[in-house]
């Protein structure tokens with residue numbers, strides 16, 4: 001059974017889509033079976049970020065029962081699976097947000113890691129993304145208003161009785177107007193998964209319509225997303241790596 005992570009933020013434009021795509025790409029590059037879902041139904045943009053063509057069947061069709069979920073999943077060149085949603089305003093009126101929880105149950109059978117890119121705020125979209133997930137990841141920037149809104153998302157998640165995997169600080173610039181990590185930790189009281197710096201390669205990747213993990217794998221942001229992805233895989237992944245390394249040396253030097 002796959003695990004569903006919903007990527008949320010209180011404030012808009014802090015890097016949810018960028019983080020969802022790059023964590024998904026990093027997990028995929030580590031050999032995991034990953035599906036990224038555009039669950040930001042009011043302003044979808046996974047398709048724009050990943051250069052997916054306008055596709056005939058989307059999450060919107062699945063949510064209102066017009067299509068089967070397997071017909072709405074596309075494969076990126078990298079092997080990453082994508083479930084896009086529709087950009088059409090007409091579709092927007094028909095969205096049945098509550099159905100997402102049911103669809104997420106299906107998705108757990110189709111990949112090992114399912115990342116839902118969600119919307120900002122505390123509305124119905126965010127609520128259904130929280131209710132559909134096993135764990136929530138909150139994205140924030142280091143400025144006070146962004147952290148204050150992240151706290152609201154964290155409280156809503158607690159209220160809905162869901163687990164929070166942690167928060168990611170994005171677009172970190174290391175300037176005086178930003179809160180320091182300890183203050184953010186004290187305020188949010190949830191685990192810190194990592195800090196992704198402001199990186200102009202992210203905009204370049206956007207122009208190239210691909211994840212920075214693919215376009216600039218050695219950039220500082222890519223390195224941090226990879227580290228966070230490894231953290232998500234947890235102890236088990238680190239143990240596997242150690243075993244692999246051990247057997248590599250054993251093969252070279254014999255027993």
Ligand code: ADP
Pocket residue numbers: 009012013014015016017018019170171172196197198199200202203206221
């Ligand atoms: P959201 O999904 O939360 O609305 P996006 O992921 O779309 O946010 O990011 C908003 C803008 O910020 C985009 O133009 C994106 O390229 C840019 N961006 C995101 N993260 C970074 C970063 N670490 N460094 C530089 N630009 C970034």
Ligand code: MG
Pocket residue numbers: 016017018040045
């Ligand atoms: Mg977005």
